[in-house]
Amino acid sequence: MLRWYLVHAKPHGEDTAQVNLGRQGYEVYLPRVRKLARYAGRWRERIGPLFPRYLFVRLDEGRDDFRPIHSTLGVAALVRFGSSCAIVPESVIRELRNRADPESGLHRLAPRSTFASGSRVRLLSGPLEGLEGVFECESGSDRVTVLLHILGRQTAVRVPEELVCVGVPSWVCDARG
Numbered sequence: 001m002l003r004w005y006l007v008h009a010k011p012h013g014e015d016t017a018q019v020n021l022g023r024q025g026y027e028v029y030l031p032r033v034r035k036l037a038r039y040a041g042r043w044r045e046r047i048g049p050l051f052p053r054y055l056f057v058r059l060d061e062g063r064d065d066f067r068p069i070h071s072t073l074g075v076a077a078l079v080r081f082g083s084s085c086a087i088v089p090e091s092v093i094r095e096l097r098n099r100a101d102p103e104s105g106l107h108r109l110a111p112r113s114t115f116a117s118g119s120r121v122r123l124l125s126g127p128l129e130g131l132e133g134v135f136e137c138e139s140g141s142d143r144v145t146v147l148l149h150i151l152g153r154q155t156a157v158r159v160p161e162e163l164v165c166v167g168v169p170s171w172v173c174d175a176r177g
Contacts, residue, residue, distance in 0.1 A: 002058055002060050003058070003061060004056045005079075005087060006078070006085075007077075007078055008053060008077050008079050009055060011053065017072060017074030020072045026069070029097075031049070032047055032048065033049070033107040035047075053076075054079075117136060117137060118134060121133055122165045123165075128148065143159065
């Protein structure tokens, strides 16, 4: 019976694992996403894995040999729960494929930030608690860049998104936090 299994790749080894598993005749699915990433001081659109360090391989438990997968270049291991390999339901793979762009096969993540560039924000806690600034942009996973006026000049500060509140009035921040 054909089933999808979860493969844990080596750091930045998803592409290598996909190519080498494919060469061995395995059916492999590596969902990719188009996202913004900072490179050389500029924000650029990049293509990378939807689930960093993970990809899926389809195997027939009674027919296929799992052992070569462990020694495949780019593969760290098959994901296991105890002695059993992690099985991914066919419906999950089907839904992932359905959500991908039909032409490019890429996923596009919806922006999660509720902040608009240039909006006034206030920091809720931490060493900069109570300071007000201007939201500049998202900067990685769960972090944002805020421009603060510190020591007579504007300084870009990266902080966790949950520490930032839209709007200057304290009652707005109190309602959020």
